[in-house]
Amino acid sequence: MTNPPARTRVALVFGGVSSEHEISCLTAGGVARAMDPARFEVVGIGITADGAWVRIPTDELVGYEVVDGTLPRVAADRAQAVLLRGADGAEVATRDGDRLLDVVSIDVAFALLHGPWGEDGTVQGMFEMLGLRFVGAGVAASAIGMDKDLMKRAMAAAGLPVGPxxxxxxxxxxxxxxxxxxxxxxxxxxxxxxxxxxxxxxxxxxxxxxxxxxxxxxxxxxxxxxxxxxxGFVGAREVELAVLQDLDGPPRVSLPGEIVMHTDDRFYDFDAKYLPEEQVTLQVPAELPPALLADVQDLAARTFAAMDVEGLARIDLFITPDGVPWVNELNTMPGFTRTSMFPMLWAASGLDYPGVIATLVDLALARPMGLR
Ligand SMILES: Nc1ncnc2c1ncn2[C@@H]1O[C@H](COP(=O)(O)OP(=O)(O)O)[C@@H](O)[C@H]1O
Ligand SMILES: [Mg+2]
The missing domain is CATH 3.30.1490.20 (ATP-grasp fold, A domain)
Structure with a gap:
């Protein structure tokens, strides 16, 4: 009998001090439930709303769901998590007073954090310093993608169509x-x-x-x-595309999805994003004529390449009434719950939710450390 291959130990990092704390927890619960236990061992690391790092046991993490309309949050009274750089790479431990318990190595970090101190290069820089491979964009691309001014400057300099x-x-x-x-x-x-x-x-x-x-x-x-x-883009359609790097070919671009607002006086604001009863439909795939479909997919691929993103991105476009696509923004860590646009776009393009997650971890494992 041969031994089964060692499981990949993945540190899921979630919660955080940004206004998107609960969405991040919801995402982490969904991701943990979708990870094949035969292939992956999940280590849950929660960041409390105050910024403390704590261990969240996997059986607690997989229970992170919306319960009676309440979103999950990282409990502050859990044991403190410590990340350190061991002799052979990154390790995680639990702190007990002045002692470290249960020190184990980690293969990949997957930060499911949105907003500043998560999606902006800060946590990515910490992973680099720890010698820890991680899912998604590196320090510079994350920082540029987070700042709508720097992002538009970089896009404009690369010749991508962005509005004034x-x-x-x-x-x-x-x-x-x-x-x-x-x-x-x-x-x-x-x-x-x-x-x-x-x-x-x-x-x-x-x-x-x-x-x-x-x-x-x-x-x-x-x-x-x-x-x-x-x-403002007046009367524009809003479409979003998902891009996923490939282990041995050019990045894959999903079919586009469209945000369809049913009222004229509203834009895709916070309520429309998270309150399902609001007047918005995510039309996946978007109905676009073939030439425009090819155009938006090409623009998404060019944006991903120009911005030097790694792993994944969601690229959001406006299509003006004359049929011209413009880039609104690039998200290096898009919303990732099962009903978020990014997984829905992949489902429509033939890749299911567990498949997307496994691909992201495999991409992180395959990439070199340091400058690349
Ligand atoms: N220049 C613009 N013209 C028209 N609508 C816009 C413009 N910028 C933003 N919006 C509307 O506001 C929403 C949120 O803006 P966005 O820049 O995507 O911010 P966030 O990063 O918070 O998603 C967009 O999805 C769109 O509905
Ligand atoms: Mg947006």
Whole structure:
């Protein structure tokens, strides 16, 4: 009899200090349930809303679900988790006072974190320092993808179609407010005011005329001192595509899905994203004429390549009424619950949820450490 191959030990890291804590926990529960126990051993590492790292046993993690309308959260009273760099790579341990218990090696980290301190290169940098392979984009691509100003600059420099925007840093707002407003007023209204490093549409406002601009900027600054203001795409369709790297070929691009809002006065805001009874349909796959379908898939592939992403990304586009696709944003760690767009796009493209997760771990295992 031959020994079964050793299981891959995967540290799922979830929760976190961002406003997307609960969504991250929900995602982690779904991912843990979808990982084949014959192939993978899950190590649950929760980050509490205060930023503490704790061990969440797998049997607790697989129970992370919506219960009576309440989303799961990382319990703060669990044993402290410690990540360290051992002689042969990264290890995780449980802290008991001044002792470390249950020290085991980890093969791959999968951070299911959204927003700052998770999707923005910070945790990716920590994994690099620990000598730990991880799922998804590296430090630089994560940081650029998180910041809507840096992201658009990089895309524009790569020749990708992005709409006009201006960035307002805290120093510019303090020292030259009228100059900032002048730059914004050079855009055509409506404009969208956004925290530069936000997500889930939190803090985003559609501003129809200059009279309410300053209030919208002040509101966005409550979430991020750096703000971007973008010219609005009027009457545009919104489509999203998923990209997954391939072990031995070019990245695969999914079929597109479309966000269909049933009201004219709304955009894809927080409620529409997470409250299912709201007036939005995710149309998967999107119905596009063949030439436009080819165009959007090509644009998604070019965006993935130009932004130097690894593993996965969701690329969100606008299609203006004249049939031209524009890039809205790239998400290096898209929503990942079973009913999120990313897994739905792969399901429509022939790859099921456990298959997507196994592919991501295999991609992480296969890639070299350090500069690549
Ligand atoms: N320039 C724009 N023109 C038209 N609609 C926009 C524009 N920017 C954002 N929106 C609307 O706001 C939503 C959220 O904006 P987005 O930049 O995707 O932020 P987030 O990172 O929070 O998802 C979009 O899905 C879209 O409905
Ligand atoms: Mg978005």
């Amino acid at each position: 925007w201006v960035a307002i840093t805290p120093a510019q707002w303090r020292d030259d407010r009228s100059g900032c407003l002048e730059r914004v007023n050079a855009l055509t209204f409506p404009v969208f005011v956004k925290p530069a490093r936000g997500g889930s549409s939190i803090g985003i406002a559609k501003v129809d005329d200059p009279s309410t601009l300053e209030a919208a900027i002040a509101d966005a600054q409550r979430y991020d001192p750096k703000v971007v203001v973008e010219q």
